[in-house]
Amino acid sequence: MLSGFRGTALLALLALSLPAGAAPAKTSTPLRVMSFNVRTPVDTEPGRRWEDRREAMVSLLREQHPAVFGTQELVEKQADYLVEQLPGYRWFGQGRRGGSGDEHMGVFYDSAQLRVVESGDFWLSDTPEVAGSITWGNLMPRMVSWALFQRQADGRRFYLFNTHLPYREEDEPRRVRAAKLIAERLGKLPADIPVVLTGDFNTEPGSDTYATFTAALGDARRLAGQVDGPRLTFHNFSGTPTVELDWILVRGFTVDRFRTLDNTPGGVLPSDHYPVQAELRFPAAATR
Template sequence: MMRSCLFFLVLLGCRTLAADDQPALRVMTFNIRYGTAPDGENHWLKRRELLADTIRQYQPDILGLQECLESQGEYLQEKLPEYAWHGLGRNRDGSSEMTAVFYRKDRFALLQLENFWLSETPDEPGSMGWDARITRMATRVRLYDRQTGRRFTLVNTHFDHVGEQAREQSVSVVVRKLSQCPPPSDEPVLLIGDFNAAAGQSAPYTAAISAGFQDAWVQAAERKGPSITFNGFKPVDPGADNRIDWILYRGNIEPLVCETVDRSENGRFPSDHFPIFALFRLP
C-alpha cells in the first residue's frame, strides 16, 4: 500500500506527434460491475469478452475502472497486454473492489502512485467516512508521456452510493490530496470515475467545478451517445439525463469529443454502466 507520493526514475523518450500534428490523449472511465455479483445472464464470465473488446475498440491511452476485482484486472491485462495497471482493494487488507488505473506502457512511465480513502482519515486503509454505506477510495497516478514529453495527473475514484455528505466531502478529500503533491498549474489533471451523483447541480459536481475542474461532456466540441450513464443491463431512454460517471479535467488540455459508449451485442451489455470516453487535444 502506498500512502504518500512515490517517485520513480523514468527514461525520457523521443517527442512525437500524432498523424494530424496535434498531440492527443484518449481517456476512458468504466464501472465494470464487480465480477462476483449474482447477475445471472449478465454475470462477468458472460460479458467479459465484450467488455474487453469495447475497451480495445476505443483504445484509451489511460483507463480508470471502478468495481474492479483483482481477478478482473488480471483478465483484462491478459486480453489487453499493451497496458500496465495498478490497483488496490478498498478493504483494510487490500481485498475487494479497486479503483484500478490502466495505461499504455509503451507511451507512459509511472512517476507517482498513491491510494487513499474517502474519509476523514484518507491515509488509513479501509477507513469509512461520514454517512457512507461502505468503504470508498481513490487511486492517483502521475504519468510521464514519452510521446509529448508532458506529465499528467489522474485520479480515479468511486463515490458512495448512499451518503450525500460523504459524496460532497469526498471532493474535498481529493482536492486536499492533490494540493499535497501539487503539479505545475498548467499540467493537466484528470478526475474520473463513478460519482454516484448527477452532473449538473448535485453537491459533489458543484464542489468539483468550484475547485477548478471542467466537465469534458459539457466542454467538448462534439458529444456522442445518451446523457445517462447507468443502464442496469437494459436499454435506456435516449432522452434521459442522469450522468453519474464523469471525466473532469483542469490544466492545459482541451476536450474535442466526449462519448457515452452505449454499446450492446445481442441484447448483452458490457456492464451495468456505460463507459465514458473523451478525446483530448494537448495544446
C-alpha cells in the first residue's frame, strides 16, 4: 500500500509541474517506409522474369509490411498483381507518359494505417504540369508521384514524394536539375508537416545530385540509430550489389532504423535492386 501511495503522489507532482492545460508530450509509433525499384517485366531469362520473382516480392512485402512504399519501374500489370496479393494495400500514380501505360512511380499504402488526403504527379522538365513532358536532354519522361497522407491511428500527417532519375553517367547535370525542382517543390510545403522522399536516384552519395538534395533533406541511412544490411543496393540480379542508388531522404522525422533488405524468399531475388526501408518517428507533440 505504501509503494502505491508513493506512485500516486509522484504522478500528482508531475501533473502539477506541467503548464496549465498541457499534457505530457507523446512519442508516436514509428512509420515504416520503403523504396523499391521492382524492375519492369521485360526480362525473359529464367529467374529474372516477372513471373519467376513476383511471389518472392510479395513474400518480402508481407513480411516487412510497410505502411507505404514508393516504387520505380512499375507497370500496371505488376501493380494489379501486388494489390491482389496484398489485401488492404492501394496504389496510385500515372505512367510517366501520362495515363496508365508505360512505367509508373507507383506509391502503395496500407489503407488500414493511412489515408490519402491529396495526391498528384509532376514531371521533371521545364513544364512540370504537362504529362509526359521531356526537356533538359532527357531520353524519356521523368516524374514524381506524391501524396499528403494522414495516419489513421493518430491523425499525424506527412508528405511522401517518389521518383526515378535518369540513369546515364552523362545525365548528372539533368539529375541535378531534377533535384533542384523537387527541392523547390518541397520548400513550398508547410514546414510543420514532415516529408519523406523515396527513389532510385541513379547516382551515389557524394554526387552533385546528392549534395543538392541533402542541402534540404537528411539521408535516412546516415541519420538512423540502427543500420542493417549492405550499403550498396543495385546488383543486376547477381546478389552482389555494386552501387548505392536507392535512398530515403527525410525532413522533420527522426530515424530509428534503416535497412537494406537483401532478402531472397525461397532463394529468389525479387528484383535487380535491393529495397531500402526506414522506420521514421514523428516529432513529439504536446496536446492541450
